[in-house]
Amino acid sequence: TLANGTGAQHRYSYGVTRRSGPETTYEARTWDTGPLEFANPAASIGVPGNMAAVITVGAVNWQTEELQPYSAWGPNHMGDRKPEVVGPDLVATSAWVGASNAGTSYATPHIAGLVALILGAAPDLTPAQVKQRITSRASKADDPDYKQGWGMARLGSLPSDIAAIRGHWAEEAVDWAFTTEITDGCPMVGVLTCPELAVPRDEMAQFLWRFRITPIATMASSFDDVVAGVSYGPAVDWLAEAGITLGCTTTSYCPDGTVTRAEMAAFLWRLENSPGGSPPAGFADLPIGSFAHLAVDWLLASGTTTGCTTWSYCPQGLVT
Numbered sequence: 001t002l003a004n005g006t007g008a009q010h011r012y013s014y015g016v017t018r019r020s021g022p023e024t025t026y027e028a029r030t031w032d033t034g035p036l037e038f039a040n041p042a043a044s045i046g047v048p049g050n051m052a053a054v055i056t057v058g059a060v061n062w063q064t065e066e067l068q069p070y071s072a073w074g075p076n077h078m079g080d081r082k083p084e085v086v087g088p089d090l091v092a093t094s095a096w097v098g099a100s101n102a103g104t105s106y107a108t109p110h111i112a113g114l115v116a117l118i119l120g121a122a123p124d125l126t127p128a129q130v131k132q133r134i135t136s137r138a139s140k141a142d143d144p145d146y147k148q149g150w151g152m153a154r155l156g157s158l159p160s161d162i163a164a165i166r167g168h169w170a171e172e173a174v175d176w177a178f179t180t181e182i183t184d185g186c187p188m189v190g191v192l193t194c195p196e197l198a199v200p201r202d203e204m205a206q207f208l209w210r211f212r213i214t215p216i217a218t219m220a221s222s223f224d225d226v227v228a229g230v231s232y233g234p235a236v237d238w239l240a241e242a243g244i245t246l247g248c249t250t251t252s253y254c255p256d257g258t259v260t261r262a263e264m265a266a267f268l269w270r271l272e273n274s275p276g277g278s279p280p281a282g283f284a285d286l287p288i289g290s291f292a293h294l295a296v297d298w299l300l301a302s303g304t305t306t307g308c309t310t311w312s313y314c315p316q317g318l319v320t
Contacts, residue, residue: 042073042146045083050076055084055115055131058148059107062088065139067147071104074146081146084131085138085153087111111153121179122159129166133159137172165193182210198318201248202232202255204264208244208271209235217241223253230255244270261308262292262315268304269295278302283313290315 058071074082087107140151160178186194217237248254278301299305308314
């Protein structure tokens, strides 16, 4: 039992394990639910959590996302960053006869569940790919440390069944588009995504329409090249009624035309009701006053684009 003279007493368990081998090692652990500060110093993760190939899981309070005092810190004995991620603790999702409990053993099953969902959707993924998918989508993916690793694990989009997209720079975006049914693959080749194929305007209309859960327009558009009965007709009708498209001319939509990066910016900006107040993007190839400059300002400010280079947006480049 530990006491600091002012607060309530807390009872903790303490264990020391001696492991023999080429180099004798000792592991010390303290655990319980009381607020013991500095309970686990650096490099305190033991076997098997310190193994390089495993997904090591720490525990955070599910409400505050603060690291629990009994959650061990990295790195491991080889200097690898550990834990990989943390899971929620003190959540009533496990049964224990006659008592409640807490610990990393109660955070880890959440991550095991994520792994099961990922492999259920994409059984071709290797263990390393599963780990990378989990860490890259976690809450601290851009700033990992040795206490929470890459942060609170989050599922994001499940993998699509398009194995050919694995490792592509747009893999996460493609998976999201498939699992949300915004796309079902290339025209006539639904088992592929054709990531380098230019997007025609009829498909872009359907992407935006499906993103908004296929709303129904109250009247047909007046574009003379969108004939009755075509698959993209309802999407173009809605885009026109909502003011998201103005057509390629006043009387035509040009469904077979390809979408430029400037046009994509305008579509997305209008889809979000043309938000204003964004600082100038500063791209050298997008002068103020061009039809898409306010849209691109917003895209950059919202993190939707970073440009095609640091100083360029490439407004006439084709969307793929």
